[in-house]
Amino acid sequence: MCDVEHNTGSPSGEAAGQPSEAECPEIRSAADAVRLAKLELEKAQKLYDEVRQQAAEQIEKVRETTVGDLIDGTLEAVRKRPAVGLSLAALAGFFLGRLFRR
Secondary structure (H helix, E strand, O other): OOOOOOOOOOOOOOOOOOOOOOOOHHHHHHHHHHHHHHHHHHHHHHHHHHHHHHHHHHHHHHHHOOHHHHHHHHHHHHHHOHHHHHHHHHHHHHHHHHHHOO
16 A cells, blocks of 8 residues: 655645555556546447447338338349248248148
8 A cells, every 4th residue: 555644745736645646556557447447438438329329220210111112122132042032931831831730
């Protein structure tokens, strides 16, 4: 721990008996840790704001999508890759058959 006896007041406005950062490595390392935590918190806040904005945009896009848009998108995807569309249809048929089997 830092020795507080030798500091009886300083012109920098510190209270009597309080060691300065320069005199005490524990205070300096704690101050550095607080500064680093502040920077990391600011980075996290920026990232959170970006993700929140992107999520809000995606939600708005989904709300504006109609059933017709979904069907059009599906048909377009099947036209581009018919093998994938056929495979997905076969899988869906298999699972529906298993679900409704007596």
